Amino acid sequence: MCRWAAYRGKPLYLEELVSSPAHSLIEQSHCATRAKTATNGDGFGIAWYGERPEPGRYRDILPAWSDCNLKSLARQIRSPLFLAHVRAATGGGTRRDNCHPFVHGVWSFMHNGQIADFEHLRRPMESMLDNDLYAARTGATDSELLFLLAKQFGLERDPLAAMAETIGLVERLAAQLGRKVLVRFTAAFSDGRTLYAVRYATDLHAPTLYAAPMDRTGGYCLVSEPLNDDTDAWVEIPDGSAVVLGEDGIDVQLFAPGSHAPAKGNLAVAG
Amino acid sequence: MCRWAAYRGKPLYLEELVSSPAHSLIEQSHCATRAKTATNGDGFGIAWYGERPEPGRYRDILPAWSDCNLKSLARQIRSPLFLAHVRAATGGGTRRDNCHPFVHGVWSFMHNGQIADFEHLRRPMESMLDNDLYAARTGATDSELLFLLAKQFGLERDPLAAMAETIGLVERLAAQLGRKVLVRFTAAFSDGRTLYAVRYATDLHAPTLYAAPMDRTGGYCLVSEPLNDDTDAWVEIPDGSAVVLGEDGIDVQLFAPGSHAPAKGNLAVAG
Amino acid sequence: MCRWAAYRGKPLYLEELVSSPAHSLIEQSHCATRAKTATNGDGFGIAWYGERPEPGRYRDILPAWSDCNLKSLARQIRSPLFLAHVRAATGGGTRRDNCHPFVHGVWSFMHNGQIADFEHLRRPMESMLDNDLYAARTGATDSELLFLLAKQFGLERDPLAAMAETIGLVERLAAQLGRKVLVRFTAAFSDGRTLYAVRYATDLHAPTLYAAPMDRTGGYCLVSEPLNDDTDAWVEIPDGSAVVLGEDGIDVQLFAPGSHAPAKGNLAVAG
C-alpha cells in the first residue's frame, strides 16, 4: 500500500503536506496507521505545476524519510497544484522509473492499489499501447501502465471516461484470460488545471481516500490517509467515486468502469 | 534499533542468515517483532572473511529488502565468519559511510544501540583518536567512533578489554561533561579468526542478543533477534556479557566497562 | 562505447582485471584511449561463477571509479570465469536494470556496440520473445534484448548459432521496416563452463576485441581494449569472428549473421 497526497488551491509550500503535519507523508512513510503494510520505504516522488504547462518532478528510491533533497525541495517549492507519493512496492523493482508520480506531457498520475495477476495481464495490456506510448513506458509497474492506457483511451479528451475505460479493459481482459478479476484503484491525476481522483475496487475494498478543505488557501487536499487527527476536517470519499477539483471547487461523482470496448484504442492496436 | 546477525563455523552461504529463514535479517528489516522502531530501511551491510586476512564488504543505503545485489551476493558468497547488519538510523545521515559493518584493517565491527547526548560527546571522543584513526573516520555515527576508539585502546592486543575501556571512557566523559550517562551497546566484532559479541547497558536495557548452534556446521550464530520460531534453539545472552566464538567453541564471560583511564590512549592524544 | 573484460582459467581475483593493471577497466572507465566517447561513467557490473551453476552479480549506477563496494568485491572474490563491464550509455537510462552483465539462469551476457534506429526496432524485437522471456526483460537497452532473443533462438543448444540468428534477425527486421541496417556488436557471454565472444559489424567498424593468455593461470583474458601496454601480449580478434574459450583452450571461428528465419523462435511467437 502506497500513500499519497494531492493539492489544488492557492500556492502552497509542498512541505505543508509532505513533511510538516503530524501525519505528513514522510511521517506516514515511516509508520502508517491505517495501512496493511508496515512500511513505505520503496521510494517517493513529487510532481508540481509552476510556470510551465508541464509539471516538474523529483523522484528517488531512498525512503522518503531519509532524503535531504526532498526536505529542501518541499520547503522551497510553492505550487497551486501538486502530487506527492511514497511507495511500498507490490511489483516492479525499486528504481526511479517505478516511482510515482508518472508524467507524460502535461499530465501527472499517481496510484495506490493493485491488479491481481498483473504478471499475466501485463503483456496484453502493453500490446494495447500506440507505439509512442509503448516507447514512453520506462518502468515495469501496473500503475504506469494504467496511466499510459488512460492516455491511449482519451485522457486529454475526457479524463474520467478514459480512466473508466482503462479499468473496464483490465477487468474484461482478466475475465477473458481466465484470471482473477480484482482491481483496487485509488489514484490522483492532473493536467495542471484540474485535479482528479478516483476511488474504486471490484471487491469494495478500495484503498481509502479523504478530502479536506485547506482553510488558509480556499483549496482542497486529497489524501490516501488523513494527515492529522482533526477527524472532523476529513471527509471519506466512498468507494466507486470520482473527485474533480477545479475552478468551481470540489465535485464528487459516481465512478464505474467503462463497459464497452474503447474503439479508438483497439483500432490503434489493430493497425 | 538495528538488527544484525553474525556467524562463525564451517563455510556457510550468507543467504542462510541474510535472506533464507522465516525471520531472516531481510525479513526483519521489513517488520521486526521485538524491536522498538518499526522499520530498518536505512541501509545495510555485510562483511565476510575469505581467502585474505581482511574482510570483503558490501554496503548500501537502500532498504535491504529491495537490493538485488545483496540477494545475489548472499546467495553466491560462502564464508566461515561473517557479519550482516540492517540499519534503522538513530543518528548520522543515510549514506554508505554510516552503514555497518565498519572495517579497519582485518577488523570488522557492527552495533545496535545508542549513546545518549552523543552530539555533545562526539567532538571530545573524536579528539581522543590518533591522527591515523582520525583520518580513517569517514562517517558520522557513534558506532564507527566506538569502533575506532576501541582500536585506539588496544583492540588488537585485548579485544574485550579495549571495548570495555571504550565504553568506560564514554561513561566517564558523559559524567564529566554533566550529560546523561546512558550507553546501550550490543555489538559484534572480529579479526577474521575469533568472533566477539558484547551485550551491555548502563540502565539494564541493552538490546537483546541471542546465540544458537548451527547443527549442520558445528558453528554458532549470534543475532540481535532469533531468526526463526524454534525458541528452544536460541539462548538469550544476559546483559553485561561478552561472547567469544573461537576454535574452542563458545565462551560467555562477564563484561563491565573499564574503570581506569586508558593510559596509552591518553598519551597518544597528548602527543 | 562501453568497455569490458572477461576471463576463463584458474581462479583469479577479479581485481586483477578490474582494478589492478595500468589499464584496468576502472582506469579505462575514467579515460579511455582507443574509444570514441570520453567517459564510461554510466554504471558498471560484474558477473562471476563460483560454487553454484548460476553466476553471482553486482551492478550499480555510479561510475566504477567511485564505488567502494566494487573495489572490495573485486579484491575479495576469486573466480575461474567472470565478466566485467563499464558502461557509457547509448540508450536506456542510467539505472541498475540497464547495467551489464545481464543474467538469465546460468547465462551471463555483456555487450559493447549499438543497433541503428533501435527505437524503431525495439517493439517488433520484443514481440518475438516468449512470455517468459518477455517478463524477464527488466531494462530498456538493446543489449538486454539481444541477449533475451538469443535465449529465444537456442542459446543453450548452440550458443554461436543462436547469436548469429539474433543478429541476422535484427538486420532483416531493419531492412523490412525500411530502417538503416547497422549493427555493431562486440559481446561476451557464458554458461559458466565455456566463455564465448563475438566481434561483428555490418559496416566493418565493429568495436575492438583483444585476447591475451594469462601466464600465471594458463587461462585467457578477452577485452574490448588491452589492459596494459605490453602490445605483444594482446592479439586483436578480427571483425567477423567468434572466440570460444573452453576446456581445450582458445578457438577462433568465423562469425556471420544467420541467414534464415529462426524457425523455432517464430513458432514460439506464433503460439
Next chain:
Amino acid sequence: MCRWAAYRGKPLYLEELVSSPAHSLIEQSHCATRAKTATNGDGFGIAWYGERPEPGRYRDILPAWSDCNLKSLARQIRSPLFLAHVRAATGGGTRRDNCHPFVHGVWSFMHNGQIADFEHLRRPMESMLDNDLYAARTGATDSELLFLLAKQFGLERDPLAAMAETIGLVERLAAQLGRKVLVRFTAAFSDGRTLYAVRYATDLHAPTLYAAPMDRTGGYCLVSEPLNDDTDAWVEIPDGSAVVLGEDGIDVQLFAPGSHAPAKGNLAVAG
C-alpha cells in the same frame, strides 16, 4: 577540476546555464575542453534562492548528465540568484555530503581547486571550528571545510575579508607544519542578496573564472569555463581577484590572503 556556474539578475530558469547552451554545465561534465581532468562524473548540485531567505538545494552523486531529476528541476525552477556545480573528486568520497554547493543558514558556497597536503592540514583546520560549525560538518572535503572556516572568521560580517583570512590561515598552517604551501581556489558564494566569487592561487595557476552579462536579464553570469563559443562575451577574471555582483552591478577587486591571525577565531578555539 570541477566546473561551476553562478547567476545573479532577473529570475532565470536554471536550465539556461545548467543544460541548455552548447557548453552548458551538463555538457561540460561530459567532456571539458579547458580542464585538466577528463571527466566530472562525481556528482553535482544546485542551490537557488527563492521566496525564503535560505536557499533550496538539490545534490546527487550520479553524473549530472544522467540525472533526470536535475533536468526536470532545472527546467522548472526560476531564480534570481543560483549556484550550480559538477564535481570531479580530488578528495572525499563520492557521496551527497561531499557535493557542492554547501549550504549553512542563508549562505551557499561552491569551489573549484585544491589544497596541497590537505590530509595533513585537515585535522588542525577542523580544530579551529566552533562546536556548532564542527557539528555542521557532514562531509570530508577541503571545500566544505574552507566554507565553514570562512563562517568562523566572519563571513556574515565581511565576506571577502573572511575568505581572505581563511586562505591566509591555510597558507600559514601549511608553512608551520612544514607542508607544501599550495592553495588553488576559484569559488563562488552568496547570502541570497549578493553573489561573490574569488580567483586566487599561491602559484598563479588558479582555475579559470569568467564573467559575462546576460543581455536579456541585465544580470551577470560567472563560470569556471565559458558556456558558449561567443568569445567576445566572456571576460576572464584575473588571478588574485574577487568579483562582487550586487544591486549596483558588477565590481572586481584585488584579492589577497589575510596576513594576520583571525583573532576572534583563535579565541573561539582557545575557549
